Amino acid sequence: MPHPQTWMRVTPQGLYCVPGDFFIDPARAVPRAIVTHGHADHARPDHDHVLASDATLAIMRTRMGEGRAGRTQQVAPMGEVIHHNGVDIRLVPAGHVLGSCQVVLDWQGSRIVISGDYKRRPDPTCLPFEPVTCDVFVTEATFGLPVFRHPDPADEIARLLHSLRLFPDRAHLIGAYALGKAQRLIALLRQAGWDRPIFLHGALLALCGLYEGFGVKLGPLEPVPLPQKRGAGGLLAGEVVLAPPGAEATAWVRRLADPVICAASGWMRVRQRAKARGVELPLILSDHADWDELLATTAEVQAPEIWVTHGRDDALVHALALRGIKGRALYLLGRGEEDEEPAAEPVAEASA
């Protein structure tokens, strides 16, 4: 049985499957790509051929425009095996965002699973992560430090609802990424009984519509209205408003009634991160595996070797070594730049 290292290479563009002649989540345009999910650090525009789940392809078209989401697109139905140049390709759910997949590759009796980004908590907006035993498991380590243990999402939503009761005269503005985090937050609010309309910044409308098109029920959503007159404030007291992170630093926010600035992210676990962003109510809500889940998952897939794409590979590789598992840092470039990484500067200056 060939060692995975002989048929899976790390190149400047990303992971390259030699016998299959394709890349997984390449950072630049390539002839053949498999894309795990729609976040911008995994899904890049202008590949010649893209293989992905139907939801991921739809997300890519929405975000990049019809013409840039791959010249030819091939839908890989979840769980079905596709034969290509002697490599068996199978996509299984990663539990990260709508359409997110792990890529299971078998070649000559040797198996690699490339998990993309993943989480293990239940999420009403996507299929749950499915562990697959393998010879090499390729994992992220976004939250690969033992200080990251995400609390129960229901408790975080309860904190938000409590704040809404305590400050009925203020809008609650939550910074959340447009793909995945926003919809999960809405779904969690609905589960907790919040049935009022939820107000959306323009940058979130399209993807919420796409989720609904895939059958994810989000309840009543409305765009944030324009201010009465230029510079006027006072809107949406007592309401939940979602916007991309950074919107709170732009003039757009001035229309809202004395907003409580909230942010929904795994990084909110560390106070300095929340302080630096000027967040008044940090909500610890992540679409990535936390430390315990990273270790549990690497154990569950029974791989003797773990490759770490991005994040805190130093801590994870050390912890794996303590458990007798071989860890290897891949140092992939350009990862972790969209989802979860806090925006250094406002992203939504222009959009309304």
Next chain:
Amino acid sequence: MSLPAFATLLERLTFTPGRNAKLALLREWFATQPDPDRGIGLAALTGELVFRAAKPGMVRELVAARSDPVLFALSYDYVGDLAETVALIWPARAGINAPPPGLAEVVEAMEATPKAELPALIAGWLDALDANGRLALIKLVTGGLRVGVSARLAKTALADWAGQEVAEVEEVWHGLAPPYLDLFAWLEKQGPRPSAEDRPVFRPLMLAHPLEAPDYAGISGATHRAEWKWDGIRVQLCAAPSGRALFSRGAEEISGGFPEILEAMDFHAVLDGELLVMRANGEGIEVAPFADLQQRLNRKLVSAKMQAAYPIGVRLYDILFDGAEDLRALPFDARRARLEAWFARTRPARMDLSEVIPFTELTELELLRAGARAAAIEGLMLKRADSPYLAGRQKGAWWKWKRAPLGIDAVLMYAQRGHGKRSSFYSDFTFGLWRPDGEGGRELVPVGKAYSGYTDQELLWIDRWIRNNTTARFGPVREVAKSLVLEVIFDAAQRSGRHKSGVALRFPRIARLRTDKPVEEADELATLEALIVGEEA
């Protein structure tokens, strides 16, 4: 469940910039928590909770036994705060279903538990809490709780919650000790007003309004008395048979930092005065600039060396109690006579009397005020001769008439986003002045930061200007094109080794945007240096 509730309160207070929001959080705490926990929480927030604290080293040892050293080091390096790192990395123990401890339980046990048993006790609590609760517990038991809730804010929240006047709460406050059962009972109308007799308790201060031109007409020597306004800190000296205390203007007790004053309070009275660094020179006493006094502030303990280098004294200007006799209802003139008589009789060390400046018309004072360039004089105080000593800011009774501020035309160099309501505005400005660059040209050197003084309209304008003229970004800070002149006013300039320019400004604020002024015509650093107190020609 009160420790987790306290942890939640702490977390929200830590992140909440707005005063009103902080008040709402505190009111909710008083309304929803049982005794004695709510009072203990209150004392913990205001720094009045005293118990034997655990050493941070002990917590570190506890976590070392439960975590891998490499992973702990990586984590600590990332988080940057020991207590928070421990709280986050602490491993959950399967099968623990002990309830989390209560606040009162923690405080009591910290006092009562033998030292050798403390580590096991604290570890048991940490096992029963979630990450937020663990952080609150560690900060609490190691005495590291700092959330920026002043005693004043807490009392305001108590008063709001109970529908009482803050002054009423102030009156009874200092006679009470955590967990304040009497206080809560009284505020909830379940008990009598706690008595403050014979104890060194803080009495609410009488405050002054700034004097503006429209008010000049009502002021003359027939109705008002004038005194210098000294640039120190306002203090209240309370000495009763049961004890002595020195309070700041905000009713915080600051006795610990000024043992020599406490020692000199060998009498029974309540006095109002200004805390100053006073040095004897040839002719008498000279008051040092505020920068000297600053060396003595915010210290819990003070060395003999500090005491000698910065000799502290109090300039007295009012008497509230002589013995147990309450003088506050007397008019100012009568109180002043009592103060002078008391002073002649008592001759306290380290204290003198604030001079009353004779005048008939305000115009005489105007000249005096303009000429007063001594470092430690901020301006003048004008007090109605017939006014009793009343709590708070009483319109028309006491006026403060500050010296005209100093000003410079400076160049905007950097801007930073504000907090809370200002988080969408670049509202904090770093400004600079020209100085020779050593190569025959000139360069700008930052001299200060201002985040007030402008109108809402000016802020809107300047925010847009900054966004359009950004040349570089460093996290939340933007560097801007050096092309906007700001007129900056301030109360005083002082030498400072901590600033690149060598000068520090007191209360700098933006007076005007000088869009009319070319940047080359902004002031030079030398112009500012000429304004440094004690150095003017």
